[in-house]
Amino acid sequence: EESEVMENKGVKEKTMEDGVAAMAACYAGFDPAAYLQYNYTAPRADFTRRDSIVPWKLGCLHRAFTEGDISGGLLVDVGSGPTLYQVLSGCEIFERLVLTDFLEVNRRELKRWLQDQGKSSLDWTPYLQHVCKLEGRGALAWSEKASRLRAVVSDVLPIDVHRPQPLAPGALPSPGADCLVSCFCLESVSPDLDAFTRALGHIGGLLRPKGHLILIGALGESFYQGGPGVQIPVVPLDEAQVCSSLKQNGFTLMRLEVYVLPDDMRVGVDDVSGIFFVKARKE
Ligand code: SAM
Structure with a gap:
């Protein structure tokens, strides 16, 4: 009987591994420039509208990082993709920021902006300006924020959230990060809910006890376009x-906010119906 249980467990693990491998194959076609165009331009990034997706996300992040309870030396962003919006508030209160992604094309996109080589696929200026406005700073502060971000990012590292140790050994100091941010990563790289939950446990291992987790993600989504076709x-x-x-996974929920997509944000690049924002603390 025991061996039957073991065998069932083996089958389950094999199925999970196949699912994870199939996800990795999908990402072979990911196109950073197209993904940025689909999700990080108007109407989804319309800074004149408070009900546009990006201003909503930036508002949540601004609030999370200015409530006064998050502090420490090291912030890690899990599954950064080709985007920087998610660290524009956090970069002000951490001395060191580590960006991570599974794909080399995304890490290269981030490094191009960080090294100011002027060939970014998206102009982040309106994002920098918007967050400066939230922070009550003047019209010229956005270039200071850009410099601040470039100064605090110490690494752009490969990551795989399906591994028990998602980063290379020794990549982080031993107690772990003081805070983790992760946006639209776990649900869009996991074959099913079990894999999502397991991956959340893996990234939790990167966080020190009592550290904070900021998790943003899609609700009710079954697919998205990672590029044309x-x-x-x-x-x-x-x-x-x-x-x-x-x-x-031993997280205490501190805040959950839900955004429901207005009809005109449903532009055909995915079937997302809403977005969740979570602030949690590791026990
Ligand atoms: N964080 C960005 C954002 O908010 O738009 C990007 C999210 S994108 C939907 C999902 C990201 O997960 C992609 O950048 C992809 O390369 C990355 N990814 C794919 N497989 C992964 C894995 N096994 N572990 C970690 N990240 C992975």
């Missing part, structure tokens, strides 16, 4: 599943 499957999540995965 590249459909990437996503685990459709609801709020209860997000809360349960956090609990199972």
Whole structure:
């Protein structure tokens, strides 16, 4: 009987491995410039509208990092992709910031901006300006924020959230990061809810005890376009599943906010119905 149980466990693990390998194959076609165009230009990034997706996300991040409870030396962003919006508030309060992604094309995109080589696929200026405005800073402060970001990012590292140790050994100091940010990563790289929950546990291992987790992600999404003709499957999540995965991995939920997509934000590049924002603390 025991061997049957072991065998079942083996089958389950094999299926999970196959699912993870299939996800990695989907990402072979990921196109950073197209992804930025789909998700990080108007209407999804319309800074004149408070109900546009990007201003909503930037508002949540601004609030999370100015409530006064998050501090420390090291912030790690998990699955950065080709984007920088998610660290524009956090970069002001951490001395060191580590960006990470699974794909070399995304790490290269980030490094191009960080090294100021002037060939970024997206102009981040309106993002920098918007966050400076949230911070109550003047019209010229955005270039100071750009310099600050370039100064605090120490590394852009490869990561795989499906490994128990997602980063290379020794990549982080021993107690772990003081804070983690991760946006639209876990649900869009996991074949199912079990894999999502397991991956959340893996990244939790990068965080020191009592450290904070800022998790943003898609609700009710089954696919997104990673480039022209590249459909990437996503685990459709609801709020209860997000809360349960956090609990199972020893996180205490501090805040959960939900954004429902207005009809004109449903532009055909995915079937997302909403977005969750979570602030949690590792026990
Ligand atoms: N964080 C960005 C954002 O907010 O737009 C990008 C999110 S994008 C939907 C998902 C990201 O997960 C991609 O950049 C992809 O390269 C990365 N990824 C794919 N497989 C991964 C894995 N096994 N571990 C970590 N990240 C992975």
